[in-house]
Amino acid sequence: ALTGKGNYRHFMEKELHEHPGVIGDTLRQYVSPASRAVALPPLPFDPRVVPRLTLSGCGSAFLAAHVGRYWIEALARIPCDADVASELRYREPPFAKGGAAILVSQSGETADTLAVLAMMKAQGQSVLSVVNVPESSMAREADTPLLTVAGPEIGVASTKAFSAQLSVLACLAIGMARARGTLDGGTEMRLTQALLAVPEAAAAILEQDEEIRALAHEITRARDVLFLGRGAMFPIAMEGALKLKELSYIHAEGYAAGEMKHGPIALIDEAVPVIALCPSGPLFEKTASNLQEAAARGGRIMAFCDAEGAAALSRFAERVVVLPSVDPFVAPILHAIPVQLLAYHVAVLKGTDVDQPRNLAKSVTVE
Numbered sequence: 001a002l003t004g005k006g007n008y009r010h011f012m013e014k015e016l017h018e019h020p021g022v023i024g025d026t027l028r029q030y031v032s033p034a035s036r037a038v039a040l041p042p043l044p045f046d047p048r049v050v051p052r053l054t055l056s057g058c059g060s061a062f063l064a065a066h067v068g069r070y071w072i073e074a075l076a077r078i079p080c081d082a083d084v085a086s087e088l089r090y091r092e093p094p095f096a097k098g099g100a101a102i103l104v105s106q107s108g109e110t111a112d113t114l115a116v117l118a119m120m121k122a123q124g125q126s127v128l129s130v131v132n133v134p135e136s137s138m139a140r141e142a143d144t145p146l147l148t149v150a151g152p153e154i155g156v157a158s159t160k161a162f163s164a165q166l167s168v169l170a171c172l173a174i175g176m177a178r179a180r181g182t183l184d185g186g187t188e189m190r191l192t193q194a195l196l197a198v199p200e201a202a203a204a205i206l207e208q209d210e211e212i213r214a215l216a217h218e219i220t221r222a223r224d225v226l227f228l229g230r231g232a233m234f235p236i237a238m239e240g241a242l243k244l245k246e247l248s249y250i251h252a253e254g255y256a257a258g259e260m261k262h263g264p265i266a267l268i269d270e271a272v273p274v275i276a277l278c279p280s281g282p283l284f285e286k287t288a289s290n291l292q293e294a295a296a297r298g299g300r301i302m303a304f305c306d307a308e309g310a311a312a313l314s315r316f317a318e319r320v321v322v323l324p325s326v327d328p329f330v331a332p333i334l335h336a337i338p339v340q341l342l343a344y345h346v347a348v349l350k351g352t353d354v355d356q357p358r359n360l361a362k363s364v365t366v367e
């Protein structure tokens, strides 16, 4: 049945295992099977001339928007802004004529995100929504809804909907880059191939469940946990921290690795696990050196990386979880899975209510 848990103990566990299928189903909507190239539906704005994009959402949906901003800026070279809807709706920023908004939401009913939608329309901005529930307000009221194909998500903490949102935003970044001529054909093909390889890599990560559970044992007694990442891995660090606090009630912070020396490093000692998201790519060396600084202060570094980076990190990290090697472009989609899985296992070990964390609601329809 649609709402059954099958052989899983929790909806969240079941939904975590749906990551590969959901990413594949979503990519099939936005990548042509014949040409294996991104094929977007008509957008409500012309990406060649749009002066600025404003991305927004709440909770994990905002964090997906935040990753989208890194991708769109880097690939399509469109100035972007990303902010949580509860702030954006009262911020009164000047909006560029001909600008557009990209609003991200699983339910399509979050009050603050809907308020931003109304504000954007009133400000003459065109509105694209990335939304999971086809009959929701955000699907109906946006000029163009781009649907994620995650199916119903029951666990209060978003999991599979998040990777589906990232999948749509990645296609959007590639499609807009093509329209603007900011990507050469070879690079476009490489990035699209990398996206199409994500479901298989996601399935391989789910096979590492035991290893991630072992890592969870290491942090169940922690009072604070720091998640670090750079670039598009920074929002994923925040996603890891958000999941851990909402599910296990352990205090966690997601920080930009390079900003650690401006504050959080003061917290570091043997009692604070540092979860590092450190895939290979242009920012690997910089992130690794931030982690080394943390290790030098007694921090217990637990790193997620790939085979290329494992040796360098093993020199100072207490644990290294080696994920499949992928193009750096798609690393944020893949790293979201083990951090969600980690939070799940910590919560199960602590005996908290995984599917219904205290004080939280699946969809926050009041301000």
Ligand code: G6P
Binding pocket: 057, 058, 059, 060, 061, 062, 104, 105, 106, 107, 108, 109, 110, 113, 156, 157, 158, 360, 361, 362, 363, 364
């Ligand atoms: C709640 C949920 C989160 C979700 C957020 C935004 O806080 O617990 O998991 O990310 O709402 O919800 P939406 O439906 O707009 O994506």
